[in-house]
Amino acid sequence: MLKTPFMVAITLVIAFAGGIWSVLAALDATTGLAAIRIGPWEAFPLAQTVKADPYARAHRARDGRLLYASAEGLTFTARTDASNAPLDAACTYRLTGLAPAARFWTLYTRPANANPDRPEGLNSRMILREIDGSFAIDVSARARPGNWLALPASERFVLVFTLFDTPVASSTGVSDIPMPELTKLECAHG
Numbered sequence: 001m002l003k004t005p006f007m008v009a010i011t012l013v014i015a016f017a018g019g020i021w022s023v024l025a026a027l028d029a030t031t032g033l034a035a036i037r038i039g040p041w042e043a044f045p046l047a048q049t050v051k052a053d054p055y056a057r058a059h060r061a062r063d064g065r066l067l068y069a070s071a072e073g074l075t076f077t078a079r080t081d082a083s084n085a086p087l088d089a090a091c092t093y094r095l096t097g098l099a100p101a102a103r104f105w106t107l108y109t110r111p112a113n114a115n116p117d118r119p120e121g122l123n124s125r126m127i128l129r130e131i132d133g134s135f136a137i138d139v140s141a142r143a144r145p146g147n148w149l150a151l152p153a154s155e156r157f158v159l160v161f162t163l164f165d166t167p168v169a170s171s172t173g174v175s176d177i178p179m180p181e182l183t184k185l186e187c188a189h190g
Contacts, residue, residue, distance in 0.1 A: 118150035
């Protein structure tokens with residue numbers, strides 16, 4: 001007599017749990033469909049617009065982060081280096097090259113560096129540059145001479161490169177956008 005309601009309850013629990021799990025897995029797999037990818041850098045210029053796909057809207061709702069409109073700025077993230085290896089806080093990286101055209105840009109890690117005595121982020125007005133406008137930034141847990149961005153204590157991290165007041169968001173020629181190259185120099189664990 002209780003067999004049928006029990007089986008219905010089990011079926012509903014499995015269906016709801018499976019549905020929730022599949023949505024969370026889909027959200028973790030992608031931030032959106034209309035991505036700009038240049039080397040290890042990835043951005044979603046349509047994420048804050050009415051043209052945003054359902055995944056981008058769901059990410060915006062879940063994360064609760066304020067995204068920039070296309071006229072205000074564009075955020076690029078890097079989860080891997082130039083050789084497509086995941087970024088690891090035990091390694092030292094060098095970011096070299098030119099930044100895309102922008103009035104101002106920032107660079108920081110997520111999760112953030114918790115030590116207040118270390119640089120949490122860099123921006124376009126504080127870095128040392130070469131004569132041609134290029135720069136080299138060392139991203140490392142240990143202090144380095146020149147432009148240095150401190151890494152967080154966690155193993156995995158993401159580099160966040162935000163361009164403010166940039167024409168890149170509306171650009172259709174993605175291949176000609178200069179993005180800094182991110183190369184691994186050395187790792188403490190081998």
